[in-house]
Amino acid sequence: MGADLGLTLFIFVLSIFLGVELIAKVPSQLHTPLMSGSNAISGITIVGALLVLHQTAGGGALATVLGTLAVITAAINVVGGYLVTDRMLGMFKKKGGK
């Protein structure tokens, strides 16, 4: 559906390399926030959940239930992940000022 497979694979490979470059030199002090922050980003699957729920007209009740559950679980991941990361970094930041 939509984009050309060759192009999406190309984007995928470039993104992997970009991710490696972005993360390679992170100090160990920041490993936890980095992990929980990137974990929140993996909640991007919420976009997939919304689009799937959008198409469920043809899929009946089962698809609607699955789509809604997907939105719920992805929203837990997104909201919880960002908030918890922010809470942690809030504690880290106080040190910077001192």
Added chain:
Amino acid sequence: MQALAYIVASILFIVGLKQLGAAATARRGNLLSALGMLVAVIATLSGQGFSWTWILLGFAIGGGIGAVAARRVQMTGMPEMVALFNGSGGIASLLVGWASQVTGGGSLGVAELVPLYLAVIIGGLTFTGSLVAYGKLSGRIGSKPVLFGGQQIVNVGLLLGMAGAGLGFVGQSGGAWNPWLLAAIGLSLVFGVMAVIPIGGADMPVVIALLNAYSGLAACAAGFIIGNTVLIVSGALVGASGLILTGIMCRAMNRSLSNVLFSGFGSAGAAAGAAAGAQGEARPISAADAYPILEAASQVVFVPGYGMAVAQAQHAVKELGALLEANGCEVQFAVHPVAGRMPGHMNVLLAEADVAYEQLVEPDDVNPNMAAVDVAIVIGANDVVNPDARSNTSSPLYGMPIIDVDLARTCIVLKRSLNPGYAGVENPLFFCANTRMLLGDAKSSVQALVNEFKDA
């Protein structure tokens, strides 16, 4: 318009991750990344004909649970919280894949079916793997490795089963309750459990980082189903960052990833340690006797470990550090990369207790000067300070980079009992001539030292 918004969201994710990697900008980076998520969601919803009831219901329930959990969790409970969030991202990708099959079914081509299948199985094993990790981290299930005969054969069987179901699914993808897909879901859920139960508590930093990578890859696969670039880009970014963290954790233990995942580390070590028996006499010390040593010290290094997290001793430790500094002593906190149960675990706890960022040092920074350190105080750390890792080729820990506290002039070890650490390996540090054992709960022991200083 929507494509443009997705590009903006991707840029925000990339810049956000970049800024997360530096202390001064990390919080802003996280906010940028959250903004990127908002942009992506709004751009998606700008399309026509969404069934708002279900979407708003999903947002309200999921967002509510996430927000409450994130606010309530204690800093010591952070590893298991991250595991739970990770698991919920995994199950979400599984559900996206499944729902795509239900709506699209037989009309999908191989280019959609393969990523759909991958999203389902990676999402599924991420989900149950994270739940088992949660159970081990929160102590709801034992953190020892669970091993049984034929384990590898069962795992290979599960993998073959998933591969076979995948072939069947690509050949016959229609039907509301597609049997191939249902079989794959079941197999991936079982496999997630099987993959994590043989891994011991001390190896959890590796597992958490790896599961994080999987959840990103599952989202990425979901992106391929619907041909959505923002999912592919951000899923790949998370996958790459998770894999790098996994590699860093493995290097910090001088072990390969396959050794961590399959060896059931710790169960064998326990047997070996028991056979070796006690290697000498440990010298206990009381807080009152430790006080003059600390009072006279001009350089002190704290080495925190999982025991500090369990005892919630970080605030008392910070107080003791401050008192030592007031006494004219130089204080540092040496944090081993795999101390605790997730990458950076000790840093989070010390940050919570308001320990200055500049006082936190890595093993390579502190080891060369260890001979000049008057007192090294080990708080609930064990394997990361085991000198056998440096010198005893027969030790299961041999080769792992450690913090050389045994080379300090005096080493005070705070420990609940003389039992071996989570890896189940005897620690000769406890029997060194310059080591003193301060036995008891880490928090009360540190508090006792604090009181000695205050009363003096």
